[in-house]
Amino acid sequence: MMNRRIFIKKTAAFSAMAAAATMVPGILFAHEQKHDNPASDITWHKAPCRFCGVGCGILVGTQAGRAVAVKGDPNCSVNKGLLCVKGYHQIMCTSASDRLTKPLIKKNGKYVEVTMKEALDLVAAKMQETIKKYGKDSVAMYTSGQSTIPEGYVASKFMKGAIGTNNLECNARLCMASAVAGFLTTFGADEPMGCYEDIEHADVFVLWGNNMAEMHPVLFSRMLDNRLRRKNVKIIDLATRTTRTSKAADISILFKPQGDLAIANAICYELINNNWLDKNFIEKHVVFFKGKTGLGYGLEDKFAFKDEPEAIDFDQYKAFLNDYRPDKVEALTGVPAKEIKYLAALYGDPNLKVVTYWCMGINQHTRGTWANNLIYNIHLLTGKISQPGNGPFSLTGQPSACGTAREVGTFTHKLPKGVVTNKKSRELAAKIWKVPYERIPDKPTYHTTEMFRAIDRGDIRFIWIQSTNPLVSLPRTSRYRPALAKDSCFVVVSDVFPTPTTDVADVILPAAWHIEKSGLYGNSERRTQYWDKMIEPPGEALPDAWMTIEVARRMGFAKLFPYSKEKHHEEIYNEYRQFHAGKKHNMAPLSVLKKQSGAIWPYIEETGRSTLWRYNSRYDPACDTTKDFDFYGKPNGKAVIWLRPYEPAPEMPDNEYPFWLNTGRVIEHWHTGSMTRRIPVLHQAVPHAYVEIHPADAKRLGIKHNQKVKVISRRGQTVLPASVNDRGLPTPGQVFVPFFDENMLINDTTLDAFCPISKEPDFKKCAVRIEKV
């Protein structure tokens, strides 16, 4: 066996080589790693990565009951053996010294260790007591796009099927709700039509408000690799800030915040006025609609909105676009008309295959649904959709925002298939869950922001938070932290580590981490991936699903949760699969997922194949075979081009608060940092947050790199070191802060405005001022 020191030295070198590849051109794939890596006595187990929505396949090396190494899975088509820095180091957080291993109950203001039985008894008793006193809608669950599919499924069955309340939400509301609303309004069915294989076919990549080099680094590397191999490939970065992505792109186009709505319409104006259209496609597969305008921003409690779609014709749509001539849009967006024309020419060139990628820039937007619709408009006008290398592709942030949050449906309005307002969906759920149909309420209750407002108002009296850290990730935590700390709400938090959210809990339940339980995730490309438990969780930690089942049983729902402790994840997945039976969403059987690194739904059992491109009858057997394309999510099989105007952001810089504040992430840290800040190498790389300021603004304000400054908004403030000319470069008049740092809570300053259709908050735009400390 090779000396461990040499093994580690090689691993360290490979990590750096792979990381270099993810930042700038060049790539290292697993066969190169394998070539030099020593054989050892380590046993390797496959799993999807714990962190982001790319869903890379990992191989975890275990030895004597411990996880000792991670490498990329060369057999996983997502990453072909490559991982980013987070991926390589993920298992290191499991041994953090402050790991939660024992249940804790707050007694007289102090946490006391109790047995798991005692803790779960208390959770069940409190939930029951609250329901008895205040009604079903006084209890809530808030889960995660990082919950496994079985965990999300039992939470839904427990809340909607057993208790009979729609008070179930998840943190994917904060990142993917606009993508969902965009898909549903345009196509009538959620999730992308294409897959990652598009990367190898496309000629042009338009990255729209998305720093892929840091947020989806492995996909970005695949794209760079494609550009290296095929000389004509272009990457266009369309953003409000210069990032590592912009630096690696062929062209970087910067636009003013909220300008994206106008740019997309201007591109459509150009496509129509230059006749760069696929007329045949439009005629056969597209209809035109408009909705309400002047929607508001959800800033007030109990804000309500209902869209009123109205069919229009092509000429009305064309006339609407006259307001978006590139020269008119230039002033609004800061993007020169010639750059908009250039973009339109790329989309409009029938000889170029174009993929558009986006993520939080488009989704976390007070007009997020519109922004998604507008990108689809471009691809529908040009017919560049549902074909290899041609398509709009909404990327996910979390590892199972698709698999769990969206497909299982851990939102107030959703069921595992369909929505609560649909009678057929409720009937199907009642049948599979074996509960009375009447028990599932037909009205959604609280979306995420409104759920935490309801806690503040005293309307919600009990909440169980699983696998997420809302007191770092919600917008306007300056309101919701004191709200959650109020005595009026009993707070249960299940997590792996202590966080600012466990700090306010009445009960803290220690949760098993990723490889300490079996589970399934669903990534951005509709790929469902399974993994087996590899090591034991520490102390009394349990999988979230099992804790939910135990509480449900204590509350008298034992019959609905007949699963076994050892195999519950399998039994739950098999039950859940029934919801999606049929050609349009068939999920691969567990026996297949155990063997291979995931399968993309709709999974075709007869051939054992994934469906790589939906809605195209050449690839998707769910299509009407008499048509070339069939957008079967809509009853008429046609996708919708939406007339969606530009509307301003709710809060813009002014004399008092002269800067736009944009928030986001860095490659080293996963979301609120509760895991990655406990991985020494990642923590050392970026030990704290910072505020990026444009050098000209910094000079004017007399601020130097690393100098402490205060970021102040109408809602709160936080102190951070300034970052001038370092990793990213905001435009003048804009500052950027990553949100991973619980000691520098930037979300104390953000605004809880949201898209009235999707209810997803906008973390990218509010007004702040900067003061020297």
Added chain:
Amino acid sequence: MPIKSYIVFPSKGKKDLLRQQLASLAGCEVIPALNKDVLILVTETFGNHEEDALMASLEKIKEIEHLSLVSGYSDHAIHDHNNK
């Protein structure tokens, strides 16, 4: 003690000079990256004192524009495993 890897961004036009400088430091191994703009540096030191001294030497090199730590393994991790 620890083994660490870094991506090293050289100052403009100084990559070759930097490679030589790094390679001459004790405990440093320089690997060319597929990406021609950067270097990969793997360091191995024995004891806190050596690690601090190496850090001080790296900080003095003007040809380093930016050093980005990628991976780090403590002595504990290495020995813990070897002793099993």
